[in-house]
Amino acid sequence: MKQIHVRDISGAVKNLCIEANTCLGEDVLNRLRECRDRESSAIGRQVLSQIVRNADMARDEAMPMCQDTGVAVVFVELGQEVHIQGGNLTDAIQEGVSEGYRQGYLRKSMVRDPFDRVNTGDNTPAVIHLETVPGDLLRLTVAPKGGGSENMSTVVMLPPSAGLDGVREFVLNWVERAGANPCPPVIVGVGIGGNFEHCAYLAKKSLLRDIGDRHPDPFYAALEIQLLEAVNTLGIGPQGFGGDCTALEVFIETAPCHIASLPVAVNLQCHAARHRQAVL
Amino acid sequence: MKKAVQHIITPPLTEESCMRLMAGDSVLIRGSIYTARDAAHQRMVQCLERGEPLPVSLDGQIIYYAGPSPAKPGHIVGSIGPTTAGRMDAYAPALIEAGLKGMIGKGSRSGTVTDAMRKHHAVYLGAIGGAAVLLAKCILEVQIEAYEDLGPEAVRRLVVHDFPAVVINDCHGNDLYRSGRKNHLRSIRHA
Numbered sequence A: 001m002k003q004i005h006v007r008d009i010s011g012a013v014k015n016l017c018i019e020a021n022t023c024l025g026e027d028v029l030n031r032l033r034e035c036r037d038r039e040s041s042a043i044g045r046q047v048l049s050q051i052v053r054n055a056d057m058a059r060d061e062a063m064p065m066c067q068d069t070g071v072a073v074v075f076v077e078l079g080q081e082v083h084i085q086g087g088n089l090t091d092a093i094q095e096g097v098s099e100g101y102r103q104g105y106l107r108k109s110m111v112r113d114p115f116d117r118v119n120t121g122d123n124t125p126a127v128i129h130l131e132t133v134p135g136d137l138l139r140l141t142v143a144p145k146g147g148g149s150e151n152m153s154t155v156v157m158l159p160p161s162a163g164l165d166g167v168r169e170f171v172l173n174w175v176e177r178a179g180a181n182p183c184p185p186v187i188v189g190v191g192i193g194g195n196f197e198h199c200a201y202l203a204k205k206s207l208l209r210d211i212g213d214r215h216p217d218p219f220y221a222a223l224e225i226q227l228l229e230a231v232n233t234l235g236i237g238p239q240g241f242g243g244d245c246t247a248l249e250v251f252i253e254t255a256p257c258h259i260a261s262l263p264v265a266v267n268l269q270c271h272a273a274r275h276r277q278a279v280l
Numbered sequence B: 001m002k003k004a005v006q007h008i009i010t011p012p013l014t015e016e017s018c019m020r021l022m023a024g025d026s027v028l029i030r031g032s033i034y035t036a037r038d039a040a041h042q043r044m045v046q047c048l049e050r051g052e053p054l055p056v057s058l059d060g061q062i063i064y065y066a067g068p069s070p071a072k073p074g075h076i077v078g079s080i081g082p083t084t085a086g087r088m089d090a091y092a093p094a095l096i097e098a099g100l101k102g103m104i105g106k107g108s109r110s111g112t113v114t115d116a117m118r119k120h121h122a123v124y125l126g127a128i129g130g131a132a133v134l135l136a137k138c139i140l141e142v143q144i145e146a147y148e149d150l151g152p153e154a155v156r157r158l159v160v161h162d163f164p165a166v167v168i169n170d171c172h173g174n175d176l177y178r179s180g181r182k183n184h185l186r187s188i189r190h191a
């Protein structure tokens, strides 16, 4: 058994919260630059240049790239040979989020109840997805998710007869309807299959992939490329001002599903596509 | 399509100054603007409903839909980009009637809001969602004016210099989200 102390888990989560919010991944930055150079709309080019400049400034000054530092979503892959020492895993993660949001001067956006809406003051609780895996590693991924793009996300239970065309149409219509609200250019996370809650999880999880990382199955890889091209003919453009670059990427994750169902979830991610990983 | 122009605007805005702003134009704001989001809007509208004065006069003013991240030591404000304006749609017409002339946010507005904007000559401006560090650099002064208990949602007066925004909805009924997309699609078809 490998021993991992809760102190190390909290510390790692704290750092990940701060890094994720201040340093946009190189993969996203490179795609933004490519899209800026290719954009045919003048105002679109301007918007993309400012987004790139903003990300550079955020990194250089260690400031959050967006004021909405989101719900802290934490994906945990816990090797079954790992023994957690000194406390429990969930508390350690929440502690790390609390510390990270305080020490990093990140905005606290969580309320304790959907109706009384009193701020919890430290951005906890984080949403934690725990998976046990073989081995003796603990992999932590922090993915802060802003409200603007999260509000423009959805799940639908299509009839299996809707097929591939039905799914394509649903995703395209959804991005079109979301328009400027999720701060385009967006990343479109699509979960297909599973059941009601699992497809939403798949859509969210797809957003952890690096830009350009294609689905391992050539069929879905081709569908990702096709959907990306289709989204980018909508003309919504950066910030919805009109332009070629509406999405930076489309990611699809799939799972087996019931004979009667074709669940589809679309989780839109804004250009502030933040996620950071550590392995203990 | 008319060519987009750049304006420098200084609140308080008048009807005439709003009428000159056309969807697609860019503006640089100099002077004072106020932040307010969901909770502050709710309180201000409740104030108006009770017939009480607002904590700040909105006559000719601009509200920035924004809730900053905390300021780091030595800074006056943290990151501060726009939030989704649609959430304020239920409250905006009452504030426009109370004299509000400009709103800064991101995302589309409802017909009720754009109708109120036409009637009272107000404008809706878009700032770049997510460009929160860049926008923070345009802020020279920050002062909490009301509802301090709301934390990031408190009403703050910001003194800004050359704060960049784009006119989304003008008071003549134009909407950049519609026209920008349409013009772009037309231009690539003809390219």
Ligand code: SF4
Residues within 6 Å of the ligand: A066, A067, A068, A069, A145, A146, A147, A148, A149, A150, A181, A182, A183, A270, A271, A272, B081, B082, B083, B129, B130, B131
């Ligand atoms: S959608 Fe993203 S970029 Fe836009 S305000 Fe929210 S977190 Fe920031």
